[in-house]
Amino acid sequence: MLFNSWEFALFLPAVLAAYYMLAHRAQNRLLLAASYVFYGWWDYRFVTLLAFSTTFDFYLARRIDATEDRRRRKRLLVLSCVSNLTLLGVFKYFNFFTDSFAAAAAALGVPLDMPTLRIILPVGISFYTFQSLSYIVDVYRRDLRATGSLVDFALFVSFFPHLVAGPIVRATKLLPQIQMRRAITWDHLSSGVVLILIGLFRKVAIADTVAPFVNEVFARPGTESTANLVIGVYLFAIQIYCDFAGYSEMARGIARLFGIELSENFQQPYFSTSITEFWRRWHISLSTWLRDYLYIPLGGNRHGAAATYRNLMLTMLLGGLWHGANWTFVVWGALHGAYLAGHKLLLGDRRDARADAGGFGLRAAAGLAITLHLVCIAWIFFRAETFGQAWQYLAGIASLRGAPRADLIAVLAAALFMLVPLDLAQRKVRTSTPVLAWPWPVRAAVYAAMVLAMFALRTDESIPFIYFQF
């Protein structure tokens, strides 16, 4: 069930109506049942996988919490990590690793006939696995007490607004909200609805509008002109941002209607003036997860420059692999690892104080342009289906051939016209819902313009969110 589908338009009001009538414990049970229906709508068979993974982690966390024996606690932690990563490995990476191994063996002159699994990737498996893992690690580190309620824990893992594409919410943030009685205020409701509207607008009016043009350009990297290829990657940068940020805003808005606050996932990342800042603003829940559970445990920046660069590279490589079982994602991660290491090498930990304060000078403008284009180069590998296609795309850009297509220029201009004012407004007041502070006639005009744009631009098919595949 997609947030931008008619099924969900019926599902959400029905769940909300029942939710507002129930007492706290019953609300949690209702949300859990609704979350499993939401997940099962896609493929009911994988509900059992989710339930198994949840129950297993629940009991392991309880045992880790109950024991004081350090070695035993560590063994249980390793067991949890192995079980979670095995599930992820089987469903997401098995074919990737066997194919890569067979290709490497074939290159060495040893042809191997490796087994291939014909399995469907369970939607959201990367998100809920990481969420469960963070809970187990937090309990192991004694940052959190293991919950005694399976319903609460299962709801923490499966809460439907963020189940399939994040944000990856820490147990320390979400579990207390589930355990405590929730009071819903007018601000929750109004800001929730506005967040849903902004998210839908990003997805339906911007991301889905540019998607066919991106598909067209990326399907013909060998014949499109240089200008078209450049515009194509700009459009993809807009598409993936609006698709994912739109989903995250909708998830936060829907959660607010239930009185639950999820973490912010994006803070206008394309206004970043350095690659380090980009990663503080892009997919924040994943980047902070990788920082806290991978980069810092690896040693972070505590063991000298060389170890820091190695840790950055390893973290970003795994971050790339998290996105998908394809070498193109690994290259995307490696590029970002190299960018981050390069930035650290050149500038150390110095930050542009003026840019941080919201000011914008020539240096910040140059930093923004360089960062944006470095990110766009990496997007080519992210979007390409194969390594060869990515190289062909880059070679097409370098060939300096042909002229731009008028329709691509028009789509880019239209997408920027819709996106830039929205992001500028959010950036100026450092909130996702700046529109709520405006006078009501302006609010009315903005809401109406968004609704009209969605009706005018929406396609007939519900285009799935890009991050569903991860």
Next chain:
Amino acid sequence: MKAFLSSIFSSEALRGVAWRVPAGAVGAIAIVGGCELFLHAGSRWLPDPVLWGSNEVSAKVEQVRRMAAAGRAPVDVLILGPSHASVGLSPKEMAAAGPLRIYNGALNGRTYPALEFVFRHVYEPLLKPRTLVLAVSPLVLNAHNRWMERNSAQLFASPYPTALQASGPIRPLRRFLVDHVGLYRYRHRQQGLRDGRIDGRRRLDEFGFVGAATAVYRAAPDGLPRDHPYRQIMHAYDFSGPSVDAFVRLLSWGREANVPIVVVNMPFRGAMLDISATGRADYERYLAAMAGLRREFGFRWLDYEGGLTLADAEFRDVDHLNAAGVARVSRQLGQDLGLLVAEAAR
């Protein structure tokens, strides 16, 4: 009991909410409603939306609706088929041979699954045809016609068919949206559907005929060009696939509904069979398969490829008739249908 119920039901979640009038939302609803009213009020002068994926299909559906509303149904004969029928069979010419009410429901570039879909949802309920004419050729009843399948996919993905294909409680909602909500309807705009115009040049006549071309086919010594799309379709003939299945379903429908079906083998030039070395043998297999179906379903077979001797001057291209060919073939079909209807009446 009271304690148990209050542990389950409570409205305290919303108890603290200080309700206010959401002025911005009310204003937005007023603006959107105003736009909607404007579209409804101005719909007479505004262009119609392309709800069926192409101007031609949308125009024919609209025309059929108007015919039904004006009491011009049922029709005596409904023609179904792809472009060789939509531009090749003129009901006006056919009616010259006898007083038959004929509608050409053929759809340019569409496969039989798409034709069947439009027939089931529009033509059959609104026109209630007494006789069904199915125009066929080896190009159409062929498993490799990806080119036409792509066009048909465009039809199935368009607003009205997706609304019709929706299931559950969504279906009436989507029907309501496409039928009554202007913002939805006017997303896809085009010029002048109201008068049956398809594009700047072509307009449907009152019988659904798109109009005949005047160009004349000239056979090239090397046959069809190397990049001609028919080469992909005819290179390995296969009498199977979705089009054949849909064709058979239409034959079954005719048998069950007791509606006579006439299958017309549309004429084409020899160059189409010369695409592959086995083209002539493939054509014999196609004729044998049609004979098998004829034995099974008992339809009337009019073979205008083998039965009428047409010249290059009567074709626009390798399988589409021009104005001269349209006049000749349509009159012949009119005469044949007149005889069949008279025979059926006896």
